[in-house]
Amino acid sequence: MNTRLIRIGNSQGIILxxxxxxxxxxxxxxxxxxxxxxxxxxxxxxxxxxxxxxRFQHSAAQGQVPENELLEAFSDEVFEETEWQW
Structure with missing residues (x-):
């Protein structure tokens, strides 16, 4: 399949x-x-x-860690001790 280069501004391109x-x-x-x-x-x-x-690994290497409340909110103990409401 052959096609031609076409001028697009200062560049050239092709149409597929x-x-x-x-x-x-x-x-x-x-x-x-x-x-x-x-x-x-x-x-x-x-x-x-x-x-x-x-990105998480890079942040951790720079000493940035999630807030403690966030870590606690997702810990297994909190899930087990907290009542779930539907």
């Missing part, structure tokens, strides 16, 4: 056919990776809470 976009599930943000054969275009999938673990 809808069929290719659907086949490779490309939408929104994509990742461009140079390879010896050309440019590889892949979908950027953002998962819910992606990167949270790294």
């Amino acid at each position: 056919p809808k069929k290719l976009l659907q086949q490779y599930q490309l939408a929104g943000e994509v990742n461009l990776q140079p390879t010896p054969e050309g440019v590889l275009i892949t979908s950027v999938t953002k998962l819910p809470r992606q990167g949270w673990d790294e």
